[in-house]
Amino acid sequence: MPEGQFKDGIAAGRLSPSQYADNFSDLHPPLDRHEATVEADRCYFCYDAPCMQACPTSIDIPMFIRQIATGNPIGSAKTIFDQNILGGMCARVCPTETLCEEVCVREVAEGKPVQIGRLQRYATDTAMAQQKQFYERAKPTGKKIAVVGAGPAGLACAHRLAMHGHDVTILEARPRPGGLNEYGIAAYKTVDGFAQAEVDYLLAIGGITVENGKALGRDFALADLTGEYDAVFLAMGLAGVNALHAEGEDGPGVANAVDFIAGVRQADDLGRLPVGRRVVVIGGGMTAIDAAIQSKLLGAEEVTICYRRGKDNMNASEFEQDLASSNGVTIRHWLQPKRVVSVNGTTVGVELEYTRMQGGSLVGTGETMTIAADQVFKAIGQSFDVGPLNGSGNAIALEKGRIKVDEEGRTSLAKVWAGGDCIYGGDDLTVSAVAQGRDAAESINRTLMG
Structure with missing residues (x-):
């Protein structure tokens, strides 16, 4: 020693x-093809899918597992990414034992659930290793959206907006994008630089510009963004x-x-x-x-x-x-x-x-x-630092120290949405932040396109 x-x-x-x-080293080594097939065969493909109901992003879990069982991991990955573009990271860090796997019929009956998280990793890793891109940008809309924060919520929002043909600029205070996934997850859970690899995979859709080292309240004000962009999505996380x-x-x-x-x-x-x-x-x-x-x-x-x-x-x-x-x-x-x-x-x-x-x-x-x-x-x-936010223009309504939003992620300010840990009701889970970013993007798109 x-x-x-x-x-x-x-x-x-x-x-x-x-x-x-x-x-x-990797906390949960990846499954190989044979192991994934054997594990997928354990799934009952329940018609009411309690695992799907427990997933914050509502991934069709029985469907993606069935696709693995039939030798179609690429199709499985698309099923996952359709709902959760950060499905690779979520497969690694989601507390599946208290979400999808906790309600798995195998868990209830036998105390040994289908390893949903590891199967999800197998499918998404396969697609990413082949650089298989499932999504193309729609015809450019001419609309510009600013996303503050390049964490899970911001990235998910940006990707969905880019799919709809909007131009997105992500403003990130840290030197690298990724947020919690890059800076806040135990190193043994995401080895080999996976967080950055996933960011690169997501940005490959095009139409998304990331500006690092740009902090709200220091380098720009919220009023600047609402004046320059058609919409703003706040996803700063918790700084305090x-x-x-x-x-x-x-x-x-x-x-x-x-x-x-x-x-x-x-x-x-x-x-x-x-x-x-x-x-x-x-x-x-x-x-x-x-x-x-x-x-x-x-x-x-x-x-x-x-x-x-x-x-x-x-x-x-x-x-x-x-x-x-x-x-x-x-x-x-x-x-x-x-x-x-x-x-x-x-x-x-x-x-x-x-x-x-x-x-x-x-x-x-x-x-x-x-x-x-x-x-x-x-x-x-951690706590939400309201200084940079409310010092940037008109004050946004808060609830218990975080940003108050409605069911679609809209704040009290016109043109401004929010999601992730900075909003009231956030539960500090990557998968929940992804769902909030995705859903806010759909709300932004509906608003901008009439």
């Missing part, structure tokens, strides 16, 4: 190159990170889990990423799980997730919780942070208070405990 493994504090190079490569409200949370060794995950995703050399020997992650969602597991995979010896409520209240699925445990992560419940303990400018632990439910509310018991830690990650959710 490399010498770095024994370093106290936060250090890089804790593992050998081969260990990093093994740790960050919620505070712990704990003493010392801005001290050394404390970082945002979302920034840590983005750093892992963009790293050219995992051996250069520093990680603590003892890591504590505060939170109970997917971000907390991803940060904790990747800390362990980078060489941390002890990783603990602390969540203020019980196991059943965690936003992370049971599958993800089990995945964390199988990677050596300890999950502790009914604990909330009180203080990040530092000695001589170095983080040495986290003081936490035990919690319990009282009269329907979460309260602290007054009893505390301390967990040794030299690195602490905050993963208690």
Whole structure:
């Protein structure tokens, strides 16, 4: 084991190159043709298709599985892409265990659902590997639409608008398009640069221009867009990170889990990423799980997730919780942070208070405990930054801190639609963002074309 493994504090190079490569290999290796055919044959092709009803994008799941079973993965991919142009990424990152696979008749009867996600990946990967393009642009309409944000919602909206013949400009604040798919997903879930490959595949339809490094409120105003374009789709995601409200949370060794995950995703050399020997992650969602597991995979010896409520209240699925445990992560419940303990400018632990439910509310018991830690990650959710938005012109109506939209994604401002995590009702799922972007595009098209 490399010498770095024994370093106290936060250090890089804790593992050998081969260990990093093994740790960050594909979480679910792709099915080959034979495996996909055998798995597809397990499907009952239910006439009422509960799996289809559970899919936010309403993919015809029995149809695409039947197409795989009959040796037609390209046709299967088209069935998927017709509803979800980002079906390749969703096949990798969707919590299928709580969506389509949870309601699979095989799951209900036998406890072993058809592996819908892996079958979806097999079909979409086959089409993308062959660069099979299913869609052509309609006759140019002369209409111009601005999309703010190149995440799942923005990309899905742009692609559907381009299909209808509109010209689309995507304005993205980060150096690369992809949003959550590029910066916010655990590296072992999307290996080999798949996020960018999928973006390239989507943009191949034409009619879409991506301008990176362009941020709303800094480089342009919403009023500029509504004046220059026929319609605007807002898909900025969530830029803010919620505070712990704990003493010392801005001290050394404390970082945002979302920034840590983005750093892992963009790293050219995992051996250069520093990680603590003892890591504590505060939170109970997917971000907390991803940060904790990747800390362990980078060489941390002890990783603990602390969540203020019980196991059943965690936003992370049971599958993800089990995945964390199988990677050596300890999950502790009914604990909330009180203080990040530092000695001589170095983080040495986290003081936490035990919690319990009282009269329907979460309260602290007054009893505390301390967990040794030299690195602490905050993963208690993200918030929508309204400053750039409402500082750009007339204020858009908000609801509970996010953009308020109707059933078609229209905001309170004329010519402006929104979707993805920035809207009220968003559930922080890639597949839901895709559905919202797709449906908003159809609404925009109907509006513009009369």
